[in-house]
Every structure is written in structure tokens, then in C-alpha cells.
Amino acid sequence: MAAVFNQIAIIGVGLIGGSIARAALEKGAAGEVVLFDGNADALKRAGEIGFGKPAAGIEAAVANADAVFHCVPVGAMGATARASIAAMKSGAILTDVGSVKGNVARDFRGLGRSDIHVIPGHPIAGTEKSGPDAGFASLFENRWCILTPEPDGDADHVAATDRLAAFWTALGSKVERMDAQRHDLVLAVTSHIPHLIAYNMVATAYDMEAVTEGEVVKFSAAGFRDFTRIAASDPTMWRDVFLNNKEAVLDVLGRFEEDLTALRKAIRNADGQKLFDTFTESRRIRREIIDAGQDTASANFGRDKPKT
């Protein structure tokens, strides 16, 4: 295919940054990929793996890029963008991959380069692994990528958004445009609160003095092990998500706690009908997610396959 961008810069070569670089080169969505990471070891490793050209500094990395992807924890986005904004080409795209969009959009737009297109983004993809070796080119295939362009952007801004959308489409993603605040509320539901309660469940289990850690590990296949996978995600990334999406997270968490109180009451009162009705509805949602191609229908995600 014809490259969507002649050159892109990837700031932060972890799971997501590394996967974008690999996918962009493998699918020809970018002519050239330039890499930078504040962690010299990670940058060196990325160069060894060979999914882009390491740059000597962050300004050098962005200088000729048509699009700059900041792939660092949400709390570090402001700093990496500030450190490189002056070196960016006029007309280039400034974007990111963070799990929170409101604060990132505000930070990026406050940098004062009106000749640059600020289009924050969020590919809904990932695994519990971190680092340059964790990435792979097919990570974004059949996954959604949300872009949050300026709501009242001019024709140039719309065209830039179209180019960025074409890039993600070339990587196999389906693209959705959304208001940043709405993104933050939707993701609080589908991602941030699920991660918070998974982390919390794991913490509760290892803090139970009456149950040993060995018992928790041995009998984890009963359901708990699924939570530990989610709770093995990068701690810095998730700390920043909760610090930067406080309002939506506290809103959804409040509703989660209200619903949990109702289930607790049903258990205390032996209200089997309430429990049964709640549990029955969940199966329907699972069916929809599988039908939408967002998960496998295989039992246990296919990890305990019947041996034939």
C-alpha cells in the first residue's frame, strides 16, 4: 500500500509504541519510523529488534515526522509533548495512545502550536505485558481505535483526522471519533473500573490473614486467575489512568458500589430471585460481545482446550 505518512515518530517504545512501529512498517502505513525513549536501555533494545530507527534525542526524533505518537503513561504525556513540540514540523499531527483523553487533550492544546493538529487517540488493544519485546504487529487488528479531534476543527483539521484514521485503518483497526469527555466515561466503564476492581480483588485475597497465599494460588483456577491477568498490567500506566480520570472513575465506581450493596443485601436476605435475574442478564451481554467479534467463544478463552 501507499504509505499514509512518510515518517512517523514513536515516543516510548513499550507494548503499544512498539506494536505501532512494527505494524506501520509491516503494513507499509509509514515510510519510516523514528523512535525515542527516555529509557536508554529500552531504546537500545528497540533498535536491536529493528522496528524503527532510534533517534539521539526527542527533538531529533520528531523533527521530520508527519505524525508524532506519544506512547508513554498518561501522566508523562504532557512532559514528552512539551519537550518536543518546538521541534515539530508545521502541519504535523500530535497524537498519543493514552487511556484517558480529556487531560491529554487539554495538555496538548495548551502547548501553543496552533499550526499543529492535536488529535489525541486511544487504540483499544493491549495485553498485560510491558516493554519493547511485548509488542506485535497484529495487536490492533479488528480492534477499535478512538480519535478525539477538536469538536469544531476546520477543514484542515478534519483532513488531518482523516489521515490519522487512515493510518489506524491500515493497521487493521476500526476507527471511531468521539468527544474526549465521552471517551473518558465510556472507558471508565469498559476498562478503568474493571481494572480497579481486579487489582482490588487481588489485594483483598493476599491480605486475608485467614487464607494463605499458597491456597489462593493453588485454587485460583476457580475464577480468581482471570483477575490476576488484568491486575498484572503496568502499574505506572494504571496509576496515571486513575489520577487523570478521577471524575468519571469515581462516578462509575459509585454506581458499582451501589449495585454491589444491592447484591450483598440479596445474599443476606436469601433473595434467590434477585441473584438469579442479575446473573441471567449477564449471559446476554457476553453473547453480544462474542457476536461483535470482540472476544473468542471458546470456553475459558481457549486456554484449557480439550485435548484430542
Added chain:
Amino acid sequence: MAAVFNQIAIIGVGLIGGSIARAALEKGAAGEVVLFDGNADALKRAGEIGFGKPAAGIEAAVANADAVFHCVPVGAMGATARASIAAMKSGAILTDVGSVKGNVARDFRGLGRSDIHVIPGHPIAGTEKSGPDAGFASLFENRWCILTPEPDGDADHVAATDRLAAFWTALGSKVERMDAQRHDLVLAVTSHIPHLIAYNMVATAYDMEAVTEGEVVKFSAAGFRDFTRIAASDPTMWRDVFLNNKEAVLDVLGRFEEDLTALRKAIRNADGQKLFDTFTESRRIRREIIDAGQDTASANFGRDKPKT
């Protein structure tokens, strides 16, 4: 191998009962498997699949069995055991596969057949699927099976427990003997509360009037989809678990809620260190579970494999 039991009876031919029957025959752990299910369609289907001989009634099913496995929801165990206890052979084993052991042990031991060995059991294995077609012979391989024999049982009872343990070992399981009350507390941590909060998370998501069900489904890959798998498990089974393990469930749930309140406070106060520390500890537990062979180390459970 030499069969551990000449004949076993499986009461309830769902995921677990069906898997025991298949595994027992495939691995030669039982000479003969006789089946019964109160649902005539399920029993007919089990006969068609051919993993045992359907019996005309529950008393006929157990009459010649050396071990009777009740594989029905916890709330139905008392009724199926009561309906068949009189027909059981003297010296036979009465067992089950329920996720709660205290109430089942009490019900079974209250049936007044002191010439029968009551040894409740719980294989820590399963998937989110239900019904006779969901079972497979390798389901129990490398999984733990907990047996809760009488704490003060005589030599005969110990020998019967050894036979039942040998049966589960033949199916590929690792066997642990445990007090019924302790089982119920440990499983509240590793299974019951994780299921409850997964069900609750799904309920919260579809009750959010500000976020559409379509958005939840589309962006579920961000973490939520894992919860929907757990929450797709059999509603009757889980209703009965919560009704029959009320005390331990409410205890662990109380601790979960306390811990969640502490995380909520950390978010509200922007206490990044508390969040980071909690999230970091979870990775260690995940590592232990993988090292113990209780889960796959593959990213996303291997369901989004890098395409090669």
C-alpha cells in the same frame, strides 16, 4: 489401568457430571458409568453422546454404584441425595462436585445412612459453558480436587476417602483433603467473590444510562470482556453458591469493600504512591499462579495470538 470403581453413578449430566463420566471411561477409572438427570432431554442427549448408560430412575441409577456423584446445583444436592439414598449399596461412597461444602456435608450426613461414606468433593475446574455437550475428558487434568471427609472418620472412612482420591487422581487431578468450613472460606476468596463482582460489574455497565450497551460491547476489549466470560456462568449454580455460603461470602465481601474504599480514597486524594504500590504487588501473585501451572503465561490468555 485397573478401574478404581466397578460402577459409578452420575446424577446430573451437565458440564461437570458429563466431564467426569467421559474422563472415567476414557481413563478406565470406572468400569461402568450409569447416568441420571431430572431433565429428560439432557439425559437423552447424554445417552446419544454415549458417555454412560442412562437409567430409568434415580434409584435405579445408584443401586449398584460403588460411588454416587451428585453433579447438580448446590441447592438441589439435598433433594437428589434424599431421593436416592435408600437405594444405595451399603459401603458405597456418597459424594458431589458442588462449590460449597459445609451445607452439602450437613445435608448428606443428615440422611441417616451410617453404612455409607459421605465424602463431599469439589473439583476446581470448569468453564463458563453448561449442559451435557459442554463436558470433556481432560477438564480435570492438572487441576485440584478438594475432598472433605469426616474429620474424625474411622479406618474404613479413611480407606473410602483414599479410593475416591485415587479416582480423581486417575482423572488427572491433584487431590487435597480439607475441612468443609475452610474450603468454603478459601473458595469464597478464589471463586465466589470474583464471580459476584464480575456479575456486578456487568450489571453496572448495562445499567449506566449515560453509556449505551453498544458502546460497552464495542470497547469491551479494554478489560471488560474478561468479566463477561466469568459472568456467563450458569445462573442457577451461582445463585445456589451465594445462598449456601452466605457467611464466608459476606465476610470476604466486607473485606473487598473495605479495600475498595481505601483505593477510592487514594484516587480522590490523588495518592499515586498508594495506587502504584497496590498495583505492583498484584504482578507478583500473577507470576506465582503461572509458575504453579494454574494458568497460561500467554498474553491475553493466548486468545489474541500474534499472527505469524
